[in-house]
Amino acid sequence: MTAAVFSNPILAGLLGDEELSSYFTAESDIEAMLAFETALAEAEAAEGLIPAESAAAIAARAAGFAPDIASLADGTARDGVVVPDLLRQLRSDLADDHAAALHKGATSQDVIDASMAMRMQGVSLVLDRRLAALVDGLAEWSIAAADAEVMAHTRMQAARPTRFQRKLSAWSDPLVRCRLRREEIAPRAFALRFGGAVGDRASLDGKGDAIAARVAEILGLWSAPGSLHTDRDGIVEFGTWLSLITGALGKFGQDVVLSLQNEVGELALQGGGGSSAMPHKQNPVGAEVLVTLARFNATLVSGLHQSLVHENERSGAAWTLEWMILPQMAMAAGAATRTAQDLLGRLSLAEATRTG
CATH class of the missing domain: 1.10.275.10 (Fumarase/aspartase (N-terminal domain))
Incomplete structure (x- = not known):
């Protein structure tokens, strides 16, 4: 540990x-x-x-x-x-x-927030690229699966047969929506937060708005009409987006774990994890990690909401909380997308499922 x-x-x-x-x-x-x-x-x-x-x-x-x-x-x-x-x-x-x-005319928060916005925007583009690859991979699997059927399970009990393509859609569609959400939240999540000492741009001789717009353009960030020093909802939206990514991939991982059970056997995994005591096993490590990362970010997103409480014109406490939580959430989303890509390449329908 x-x-x-x-x-x-x-x-x-x-x-x-x-x-x-x-x-x-x-x-x-x-x-x-x-x-x-x-x-x-x-x-x-x-x-x-x-x-x-x-x-x-x-x-x-x-x-x-x-x-x-x-x-x-x-x-x-x-x-x-x-x-x-x-x-x-x-x-x-x-x-x-x-x-x-x-x-x-600037203050420390302007510098640190701008650095965060630039780097988080870069993170979002990496994740979006990986989400696109996952959606494409699931679409290719759907075409290859054709009319194959698997047993649907409701409340953990066998229900009735359903097309495997429907299950693939349940894994893919949330990822598509995540990609769309990134575009929607970008103006708030990746905005230039700039306001000077107390957030009113008063030390810039009446040119604060023009200067802020120029800085945002140079840095590739979105321009905001105000400082956003204490308006942190865009940052929390980004954290929520990260949790939605890990949550969607956690559902994928959980379904894979259940489908790989020997008693179910609808999916096959190439290159599973080994056991120190039972060498015959192939443990679904990647799928389990996806579940873990989903639960991790679901826990942290509530902490990030605590950072919305920025008292008065600047908060040292709420601000520092962002530095502690947001990078971990981003890293968890990165690990989830990386793991899901690897896992997807190792999965296939079990022979009995393809021929059943």
Whole structure:
């Protein structure tokens, strides 16, 4: 047992996701924060708030920046956020006028929220690609299954025969809806949350909305009419979307486990997990993992709803809760899509089912 199952060198093979984990490294977070500061300077220069020379100097400094991670860790322990020490390090190699232009009119939450939005949007695109592959794979299986029938079960009891294609639709259709939901929630989930010290963009000389729109365009995020510092429903929608993905794949996994039982034998699994005591067994490990990940995210999504309670104009407590919960939910969805793709490639109708 370990505190970090997604990155543990042993358990990562079962529960991890190498592709998605790249979005949650300190390096990727810092890279995204630097992208925000560079975009902010570019936008402010375009609106005449800072000199173009300062924007160029900030971009050059960010491009060649090598952070002192130990100092960032100490600063975060002291300040509760990484940004003050990150800015101190960035300013240390800038001329005074350029250093003053860096981060002008922004606050720590703007930087951290922008980094999160950029990385979560990337995560969503990876998951969407995998969902598309799963839907295609299930469609191909449906064509190959033709008129094959399996026994339908209601309340865990044998009911009457039904076409296997109907069962495949029950696995595929929720994944299609998940793909559609991503498009629907994107403007809220991947919005630029930017408002300055108290969320009113008051330090930007009346150009806050124009600057925010420019920054959002540069970063590939959605532009919002306000700061969204305490409006976290879009983030919770994204967490709910992650749970819907794992839930849909959990249903797939649960059905597969039941269909693979020796007493049922409607599906066949190639390359199941072994047993230390019973070498004849092929355990449906991947299908079981899908059930586990569905239950895991169903538990965490309630915690993410707690982060909706952002008191007044900024919450340190609710905000930190997002950092703890959302990456785990994303990693669980990544592990589920990866596992489901592998499992789908190992499954087939049992011989008796195909010929029955």
